[in-house]
Amino acid sequence: MMLVLAIVEIFSVILQRIFCDSTLKKKKIRRYTDYLVWGGYFAVFNGVTYVLTYLGDGTSNIWLNILLFVCIFFVTIRILYTDSVRTLMATTIFMYMSGMCAELLVYYGKEFLAWTDDAEVTLLCTVLSKIVWYLIIKFTSLIIKLNRKAELNLQDWLEVFIVPVCSIWILISVFITGTLENYFWGFIVVFMILLINVFTYYLYDKAKENMEKQMREEILKNQCEYYIRQNRESKEWWEELRKLRHNMKQHYILENTYLEKEDYEALKRYCSENLKFLDKKDFISNSGNLYIDSVVNYKADMAEKAGIKVTANTEVPQDAEMNAEDISICLGNLLDNAIEAVKELTEDRVIRLWITTDGNNIAISIKNRYKNALHKSGGRYLTSKEDDRMHGIGLSIVRQIVDQYAGEMEIREEDNVFDVMILMYDFLT
Known part of the structure; x- marks a missing residue:
């Protein structure tokens, strides 16, 4: 019995860590430090509770237990997370109250089923209360993510309910068949069910993380193409301009010869050829900042091939440093979405881009018209591309990046105009 209870208490600590990691801002610490702090919390709280129970009459004082939990848990998350004291205290209170509610739900369920108070029922109710918790x-973690405007879909909600509810059903079925009366098999059943609950959470979370990582890698690959193309075209342009300047004397001599011969047609053709060269590299973005210009000019060229015009006002310092991956993800995804939407139009096929900076802050605005009604699922915009395996993930990652810089992202839809505005603080270095 003691071994099973120890497993249950370890499961409780894992639950608390899951919730805190998904809702609070973690400090930059080594992984073994994280495990050490949570292990210390487990040892201290359970050790103190056991000693107080042993020194007493075999029961524990509920108010003393509450005080111990609040103090020890608060100190633990204070060490590991950067949120305000108010947020950490609210998390501590929620953790205790949700655990108490889970125990009450199981208790009233036991009374409703008229189960007798014996060792097996006590063990079952203890395990059930942890799974309900x-x-x-x-469920609370998903609600918090929704309040933070995170992108959730049906799979997220199903993942919350399916495994815990099925676990509760299995445990009750096992209890009814009498399996829990056998200590060894009862321990195996409880251990496996708790293990399944933990692993399904981490595996699902890891799968989503890997999908986003895959998308980031694809974006980085595209980013390299932006830079290679921008550098190649700039190099070619400057090489031709160098040759033009180097041969300037010869150009003037030849033009003067045409004038002396009054061969105005030949002079006109010669000047037109030189003007074509000077005009052929009229980039959409000419801020001089490689990070911005390479992405914008690359996407503008894609849009031009699709018969779409891109107007850009990019006011970014030439020497401004920024995270190349983050700016490529933000601009690349937003411009891709705009191009896909404008492709469906027969008129007003224009994308308007505006980028400006103020100190270390950057503001981005992209406007375009769209034809058909936009579709959403759980707050997520669904793509119109044939490859829909990453519905809305691009926009979701953009929002994550904006949050990373404590910024703001606003999307407006009015009169078939899609307007995305982004503000990120301390983005430039």
């Missing part, structure tokens, strides 16, 4: 924690 797990369900409450995961």
